[in-house]
Amino acid sequence: xxxxxxxxxxxxxxxxxxxxxxxxxxxxxxxxxxxxxxxxxxxxxxxxxxxxxxxxxxxxxxxxxxxxxxxxxxxxxxxxxxxxxxxxxxxxxxxxxxxxxxxxxxxxxxxxxxxxxxxxxxxxxxxxxxxxxxxxxxxxxxxxxxxxxxxxxxxxxxxxxxxxxxxxxxxxxxxxxxxxxxxxxxxxxxxxxxxx
Amino acid sequence: xxxxxxxxxxxxxxxxxxxxxxxxxxxxxxxxxxxxxxxxxxxxxxxxxxxxxxxxxxxxxxxxxxxxxxxxxxxxxxxxxxxxxxxxxxxxxxxxxxxxxxxxxxxxxxxxxxxxxxxxxxxxxxxxxxxxxxxxxxxxxxxxxxxxxxxxxxxxxxxxxxxxxxxxxxxxxxxxxxxxxxxxxxxxxxxxxxxx
Amino acid sequence: xxxxxxxxxxxxxxxxxxxxxxxxxxxxxxxxxxxxxxxxxxxxxxxxxxxxxxxxxxxxxxxxxxxxxxxxxxxxxxxxxxxxxxxxxxxxxxxxxxxxxxxxxxxxxxxxxxxxxxxxxxxxxxxxxxxxxxxxxxxxxxxxxxxxxxxxxxxxxxxxxxxxxxxxxxxxxxxxxxxxxxxxxxxxxxxxxxxx
Amino acid sequence: xxxxxxxxxxxxxxxxxxxxxxxxxxxxxxxxxxxxxxxxxxxxxxxxxxxxxxxxxxxxxxxxxxxxxxxxxxxxxxxxxxxxxxxxxxxxxxxxxxxxxxxxxxxxxxxxxxxxxxxxxxxxxxxxxxxxxxxxxxxxxxxxxxxxxxxxxxxxxxxxxxxxxxxxxxxxxxxxxxxxxxxxxxxxxxxxxxxx
DNA sequence: CATGAATGAGGCTTCATTCAT
DNA sequence: TATGAATGAAGCCTCATTCAT
Numbered sequence: 001x002x003x004x005x006x007x008x009x010x011x012x013x014x015x016x017x018x019x020x021x022x023x024x025x026x027x028x029x030x031x032x033x034x035x036x037x038x039x040x041x042x043x044x045x046x047x048x049x050x051x052x053x054x055x056x057x058x059x060x061x062x063x064x065x066x067x068x069x070x071x072x073x074x075x076x077x078x079x080x081x082x083x084x085x086x087x088x089x090x091x092x093x094x095x096x097x098x099x100x101x102x103x104x105x106x107x108x109x110x111x112x113x114x115x116x117x118x119x120x121x122x123x124x125x126x127x128x129x130x131x132x133x134x135x136x137x138x139x140x141x142x143x144x145x146x147x148x149x150x151x152x153x154x155x156x157x158x159x160x161x162x163x164x165x166x167x168x169x170x171x172x173x174x175x176x177x178x179x180x181x182x183x184x185x186x187x188x189x190x191x192x193x194x195x196x
Numbered sequence: 197x198x199x200x201x202x203x204x205x206x207x208x209x210x211x212x213x214x215x216x217x218x219x220x221x222x223x224x225x226x227x228x229x230x231x232x233x234x235x236x237x238x239x240x241x242x243x244x245x246x247x248x249x250x251x252x253x254x255x256x257x258x259x260x261x262x263x264x265x266x267x268x269x270x271x272x273x274x275x276x277x278x279x280x281x282x283x284x285x286x287x288x289x290x291x292x293x294x295x296x297x298x299x300x301x302x303x304x305x306x307x308x309x310x311x312x313x314x315x316x317x318x319x320x321x322x323x324x325x326x327x328x329x330x331x332x333x334x335x336x337x338x339x340x341x342x343x344x345x346x347x348x349x350x351x352x353x354x355x356x357x358x359x360x361x362x363x364x365x366x367x368x369x370x371x372x373x374x375x376x377x378x379x380x381x382x383x384x385x386x387x388x389x390x391x392x
Numbered sequence: 393x394x395x396x397x398x399x400x401x402x403x404x405x406x407x408x409x410x411x412x413x414x415x416x417x418x419x420x421x422x423x424x425x426x427x428x429x430x431x432x433x434x435x436x437x438x439x440x441x442x443x444x445x446x447x448x449x450x451x452x453x454x455x456x457x458x459x460x461x462x463x464x465x466x467x468x469x470x471x472x473x474x475x476x477x478x479x480x481x482x483x484x485x486x487x488x489x490x491x492x493x494x495x496x497x498x499x500x501x502x503x504x505x506x507x508x509x510x511x512x513x514x515x516x517x518x519x520x521x522x523x524x525x526x527x528x529x530x531x532x533x534x535x536x537x538x539x540x541x542x543x544x545x546x547x548x549x550x551x552x553x554x555x556x557x558x559x560x561x562x563x564x565x566x567x568x569x570x571x572x573x574x575x576x577x578x579x580x581x582x583x584x585x586x587x588x
Numbered sequence: 589x590x591x592x593x594x595x596x597x598x599x600x601x602x603x604x605x606x607x608x609x610x611x612x613x614x615x616x617x618x619x620x621x622x623x624x625x626x627x628x629x630x631x632x633x634x635x636x637x638x639x640x641x642x643x644x645x646x647x648x649x650x651x652x653x654x655x656x657x658x659x660x661x662x663x664x665x666x667x668x669x670x671x672x673x674x675x676x677x678x679x680x681x682x683x684x685x686x687x688x689x690x691x692x693x694x695x696x697x698x699x700x701x702x703x704x705x706x707x708x709x710x711x712x713x714x715x716x717x718x719x720x721x722x723x724x725x726x727x728x729x730x731x732x733x734x735x736x737x738x739x740x741x742x743x744x745x746x747x748x749x750x751x752x753x754x755x756x757x758x759x760x761x762x763x764x765x766x767x768x769x770x771x772x773x774x775x776x777x778x779x780x781x782x783x784x
Numbered sequence: 785c786a787t788g789a790a791t792g793a794g795g796c797t798t799c800a801t802t803c804a805t
Numbered sequence: 806t807a808t809g810a811a812t813g814a815a816g817c818c819t820c821a822t823t824c825a826t
Contacts, residue, residue, distance in 0.1 A: 026309065029225030032820060044821085045787050054821065110364070113222060154377075155384055161361020162354040168306070169353045181350075188346065188354055188388050196392035200809075207810095228795060241812050244797070418701065421617030424799060436800085437808050446800060502756070505614060542776065546769075550776055553753020554746040560698070561745045573742075580738065580746055584776050588784035592788075599789095620816060633791050636818065 012050050020061045024102050028058055059119050066126035073133040083141045091186035094163050099170055099178040147193040159189050208246050216257045220299030224254055255315050262322035269329045279337045287382035290359050295366055295374040343389040355385050404442050412453045416494050420450055451511050458518035465525040475533045483578035486555050491562055491570040539585040551581050600638050608649045612691030616646055647707050654714035661721045671729045679774035682751050687758055687766040735781040747777050
């Protein structure tokens with residue numbers, strides 16, 4: 001990658017990060033290209049040099065978020081840890097990620113409304129991959145007789161829902177840090193799974 | 197209330213219900229007045245006969261949802277039932293309500309972004325009331341030594357989050373009815389609270 | 393005229409008066425049918441029983457004002473008074489009329505923009521009649537060697553302009569009554585005409 | 589000021605001038621953004637690039653007119669001329685200005701209906717400044733025993749009213765040029781003041 | 785590359801007008 | 806007669822997008 005390419009890539013990443021933040025805060029439709037550009041002291045026009053259109057920006061932001069989540073969960077799955085600790089680690093990472101990025105917006109949205117064709121397939125694929133990884137961990141725990149025999153998909157959805165909701169109520173001004181909160185939450189959620 | 201007044205009230209309620217559905221489906225900003233009106237075979241203009249503006253429509257829809265939720269939870273609280281059953285009943289009602297209204301959108305939104313002044317206070321008040329009622333049930337269970345000694349607010353938020361998320365994944369075309377699903381979910385979520 | 397017809401006529405007159413007031417205050421386009429009706433505790437719908445449309449209301453109001461002005465000036469012309477006193481009387485009446493009706497709006501407007509065809513001709517006719525009457529008085533004064541030999545049309549326009557403008561600055565809360573103010577103004581304006 | 593800034597300033601001025609003309613012709617409410625833009629072969633959208641909204645356009649047009657008037661009257665006041673000639677010059681300039689700009693609409697309007705807050709204060713300030721300058725000239729003439737001892741404010745209002753009214757009746761297609769007409773009018777109006 | 789400017793489609797809102805009751 | 810409701814045209818305004826410089 002040449003210097004120029006690197007610069008371009010960096011700029012693209014900057015814009016994506018800015019977009020993620022603003023869209024997460026205000027929602028896709030309420031966010032204007034102006035908003036995204038202004039945050040980077042750019043003009044609207046410049047953003048169009050790097051991204052085809054607003055929809056493209058949304059797609060790439062969302063994709064980036066999902067890829068990061070998938071990367072994270074894959075790494076943890078491949079660690080050499082007891083299943084319970086693995087799942088806890090995933091939950092904690094998920095929560096900290098949501099809080100730090102102040103988003104998960106991608107996850108709150110019905111992708112069918114925003115994407116179509118190939119884009120939609122890719123997004124679905126990434127979401128499915130994450131869900132499957134999650135399910136895999138739950139199933140592993142069940143087989144190890146550490147988790148009780150729950151309906152995997154339902155429980156996965158409950159846990160993800162509870163976690164994604166955190167952004168609605170967690171305040172960075174409160175007493176607990178994101179890590180502490182993630183610790184507490186994952187412990188509570190684990191109760192749904194642990195055999196009693 | 198005269199016949200005419202009743203008709204007007206009904207129409208208003210119809211519009212609110214339509215608005216709730218569409219906004220829940222597409223989000224506030226992506227929803228047009230046209231969408232809301234078309235669903236009722238009305239014209240945009242007519243909607244303005246009943247509601248001041250789009251914002252007013254959002255406010256009244258949201259308020260209606262919250263009031264219904266509060267009514268529901270209050271009724272259950274006043275029933276003569278064991279605490280565990282009360283909380284389960286609340287959860288089941290919450291889930292069935294969300295699925296049937298195809299919304300909870302109100303609940304997924306940061307009210308500060310959409311309301312201000314007196315409206316915001318009223319909305320906050322209603323939300324707080326619901327949260328407090330929920331907390332009250334949890335605390336009662338803790339005192340009765342039936343629930344374990346959790347952080348009430350955090351657990352409440354987790355449970356509500358998990359439930360509100362249902363709309364993201366539950367499909368009315370699946371095998372389970374809303375009631376069955378609510379039954380299963382409340383059982384799982386109860387595990388967070390029950391002493392082991 | 394039957395009782396019913398009388399009632400109708402009265403109602404029409406009421407509406408016209410209301411319309412005159414509101415339109416004078418806010419201007420034709422800024423005035424809504426609602427405004428006019430509300431002032432009489434009526435509904436918009438009712439107004440349409442008496443007047444074809446908004447334009448008709450404007451036309452008839454304007455016509456009424458002009459007819460009243462013409463009636464007034466004709467009456468004064470036919471009085472047995474010295475010419476100077478006649479013209480003063482006309483000016484005072486004009487001013488008091490404007491202040492009391494809080495209008496003259498008709499007069500501030502270019503009729504070509506609001507009327508066409510027969511309506512426009514009638515309005516022009518009434519305006520012309522008023523102007524001619526005014527001119528007639530001025531000419532009479534000139535012939536009597538009491539007024540100096542001015543360009544009649546120009547002076548008439550200046551005087552009418554100065555008078556119509558009164559509504560812009562006269563405050564009913566000030567010290568002087570409409571009549572006192574009319575007295576003072578007509579004295580000043582007379583100076584344009586009086587031989588020195 | 590860079591070239592680009594100059595261009596922008598020019599465009600803004602163009603739009604203001606266009607707005608002044610159309611609003612003077614049809615009135616604020618009857619004027620559409622389309623009208624204003626079309627006159628300059630622009631699209632509505634472009635106008636919004638330069639002005640926040642229609643109200644802003646009105647405010648800035650009106651302000652510009654008043655500022656020009658104030659500049660004019662101040663310059664004349666500072667000239668070294670007999671008081672009578674000064675006042676005549678002011679009147680003639682006022683009239684020519686009104687005719688050439690085809691407006692004075694600003695001056696025919698009650699600012700309270702269109703502006704509020706700071707805008708209203710600024711407009712009132714500019715109007716007051718003009719009125720005060722006018723009064724100052726009249727008072728100077730009175731003290732010099734050249735004008736008779738009139739009520740300054742009333743006479744000022746009469747003169748301004750008579751002048752602003754000119755736009756209602758002066759036709760550019762008539763025999764007299766704007767300058768000639770201004771000459772004649774100022775002579776007539778001066779009679780209100782001159783001692784006899 | 786970046787930006788100021790321009791555009792046009794689309795959404796919100798108002799309001800004159802109509803009409804069934 | 807009177808009115809509550811409904812309608813649709815028209816006007817304001819925003820904003821994604823394009824383009825010349």
